[in-house]
Amino acid sequence: MQVFHTKSKVIITCNKRLSPYLQEELKALNYDIVRDFPTGLELNITLTECIKLNLNLRCASQILYCLKNFSANTPDELYSELSEMPWEELIDFSGYFSVTSNVDNPNITTPLFANLKVKDAIVDRIKAQKGMRPNSGPDANKAVVHLYWKDSEASIFIDTSGETLAKHGYRKIPGKAPMLxxxxxxxxxxxxxxxxxxxxxxxxxxxxxxxxxxxxxxxxxPGLFRMNYGFMHISGYDEQVFFAERRILKDQVIxxxxxxxxxxxxxxxxxxxxxxxxxxxxxxxxxxxxxxxxxxxxxxxxxxxxxxxxxxxxxxxxxxxxxxxxxxxxxxxxxxxxxxxxxxxxxxxxxxxxxxxxxxxxxxxxxxxxxxxxxxxxxxxxxxxxxxxxxxxx
Structure with a gap:
C-alpha cells in the first residue's frame, strides 16, 4: 500500500471548541478543508502531506490517515474486514504497534474489546504472511492504528501523530494545573x-x-521540539522528507x-x-x-x-x-x-x-x-x- 503518495480522507482532531483556530492554521498553510466539525476537520491529502502538518500545527491533537471505510455490525465482522488488509505492507513485522479507538456500537461494551479485535486481526494477518508477529501494547511511541466505529459504519486509520500534538514538547516541568x-x-x-x-x-x-x-x-x-511521530514507523517512510520539512521550520523562525x-x-x-x-x-x-x-x-x-x-x-x-x-x-x-x-x-x-x-x-x-x-x-x-x-x- 503506497500510503505516502496516495490521497485519502484525513481527519485532524482537536479539543472541543478549538476547531476555528485549527481551521485558521490550515487556511494559512493553503490547505482546502473538505468539512469541519466541533472537534476537528477533514482534508483529502497524502500521508506525506501529513508529515508537514504534524510539524506545523499548534491546535491539533491527532492527524488520522484513513486506510479503509467498511461496514461491520459485530466484533467478528470487524475482525474479518481487517484481517483481509495487507498490514504486512504497512507495519514492520518485527516491530511494535498500538491500537486506539472511538467506538459507539451496541455490540461493544468496552472499547478495549474492540481494540483487542483490531490487534488480533493485524497480528494474525502479519503472522500468516511473514511467519512472525509484531509486538503490541499501550505505548503510542511507534506505529499507531486507530478505529472509528459508530453503529455499523467503521473506518480504520493510521494515526500519523502517535503521541498527541496538543502537547508541544517544551514543557518539561508542568507546574501547578497547567493549561494545555x-x-x-x-x-x-x-x-x-x-x-x-x-x-x-x-x-x-x-x-x-x-x-x-x-x-x-x-x-x-511545535515540530522544532519533537523527533518522534507515528508516521515514522510506517513502511515506506522517507526520513529525508521529515528533515527537509524541519529545515523549513528552522528557516521560518523570526x-x-x-x-x-x-x-x-x-x-x-x-x-x-x-x-x-x-x-x-x-x-x-x-x-x-x-x-x-x-x-x-x-x-x-x-x-x-x-x-x-x-x-x-x-x-x-x-x-x-x-x-x-x-x-x-x-x-x-x-x-x-x-x-x-x-x-x-x-x-x-x-x-x-x-x-x-x-x-x-x-x-x-x-x-x-x-x-x-x-x-x-x-x-x-x-x-x-x-x-x-x-x-x-x-
Whole structure:
C-alpha cells in the first residue's frame, strides 16, 4: 500500500471548541478543508502531506490517515474486514504497534474489546504472511492504528501523530494545573494581539500563555521540539522528507524579534518553572519574568497591547470568597493600569466573573479539560470609546 503518495480522507482532531483556530492554521498553510466539525476537520491529502502538518500545527491533537471505510455490525465482522488488509505492507513485522479507538456500537461494551479485535486481526494477518508477529501494547511511541466505529459504519486509520500534538514538547516541568499547550495557543490566537505590541501575562503559572505567545510571534512551530511521530514507523517512510520539512521550520523562525512579553507570578517557584520552560522553547530571552503580585505587574505605556489573565476558578471549597476579592482587583488593575489595551480573563466560573466589575465586549467559548470556560474580552479604552471602524478586528 503506497500510503505516502496516495490521497485519502484525513481527519485532524482537536479539543472541543478549538476547531476555528485549527481551521485558521490550515487556511494559512493553503490547505482546502473538505468539512469541519466541533472537534476537528477533514482534508483529502497524502500521508506525506501529513508529515508537514504534524510539524506545523499548534491546535491539533491527532492527524488520522484513513486506510479503509467498511461496514461491520459485530466484533467478528470487524475482525474479518481487517484481517483481509495487507498490514504486512504497512507495519514492520518485527516491530511494535498500538491500537486506539472511538467506538459507539451496541455490540461493544468496552472499547478495549474492540481494540483487542483490531490487534488480533493485524497480528494474525502479519503472522500468516511473514511467519512472525509484531509486538503490541499501550505505548503510542511507534506505529499507531486507530478505529472509528459508530453503529455499523467503521473506518480504520493510521494515526500519523502517535503521541498527541496538543502537547508541544517544551514543557518539561508542568507546574501547578497547567493549561494545555494547544489550548494556550488557541487562546492567544483568539485575542486581538498584533504580535508586535506588548503581551502582558500576570498570574503566569508555568508560563504556557507567555511562551505560546512568543512562539507564535516568532513563527516557531511545535515540530522544532519533537523527533518522534507515528508516521515514522510506517513502511515506506522517507526520513529525508521529515528533515527537509524541519529545515523549513528552522528557516521560518523570526530572529531578533523586538517583543515585549511580560509574565509575572506571586510564586517564585512558578516563575522559576516558567523560565526553565521558556528556555527549553528557545524564547527565554524574549520574555521578561518577574516575581510580584499581579497588581504590581509592569505594563508598558504604549497605548496598546493585550493583558491576559488565567486565574483560579474556585473549584475547591473554601477559596471562593477569597477569589471574589481577587477578581475585583483584576478588574481594578485593568481599569487603572492598562488603558488602551485589550484585557482578557479566562475563567470557568461565571459567578466570579461578575466580580470583575467590567462589562465584557466579547465572550469566547473554550473548554479547559471538561470544564466549560469563557475568555472575557474588555476594551480598556483611554478616554472616549473608539468608533467601531477603528477597533481591531478578529
Amino acid at each position: 499547550e494547544a489550548l494556550a495557543a488557541s487562546v492567544v490566537m483568539a485575542t486581538k494581539w498584533d504580535q508586535k505590541s506588548p503581551f502582558v501575562n500576570p498570574m503566569c503559572g508555568s508560563g504556557t500563555l507567555a511562551i505560546e505567545a512568543a512562539l507564535i510571534a516568532t513563527n516557531r512551530r 530572529k531578533n524579534a523586538a517583543l515585549q512579553i511580560i509574565a509575572t507570578d506571586l510564586s517564585e517557584d512558578a516563575v522559576e518553572v516558567s523560565r526553565k520552560n521558556a528556555k527549553t522553547a528557545g524564547v527565554d530571552t524574549l520574555i521578561t519574568f518577574e516575581v510580584c503580585d499581579f497588581a504590581d505587574t509592569p505594563v508598558p505605556d504604549t497605548g496598546k497591547g493585550v493583558v491576559v489573565f488565567n486565574p483560579e476558578y474556585g473549584e475547591r471549597l473554601g477559596v471562593h470568597s477569597k477569589l471574589e476579592a481577587t477578581y475585583k482587583r483584576m478588574g481594578d488593575f485593568m481599569k487603572q493600569h492598562c488603558k488602551g489595551y485589550f484585557g482578557y480573563i479566562f475563567t470557568g466560573n461565571p459567578d466570579l466573573a461578575k466580580k470583575i466589575g467590567l462589562k465584557a465586549d466579547r465572550k469566547v467559548e473554550f473548554y479547559n479539560g471538561k470544564l466549560d470556560c469563557r475568555m472575557l474580552e474588555y476594551e480598556l479604552y483611554d478616554g472616549s470609546r473608539r468608533p467601531d471602524e477603528e477597533r481591531p478586528k478578529r
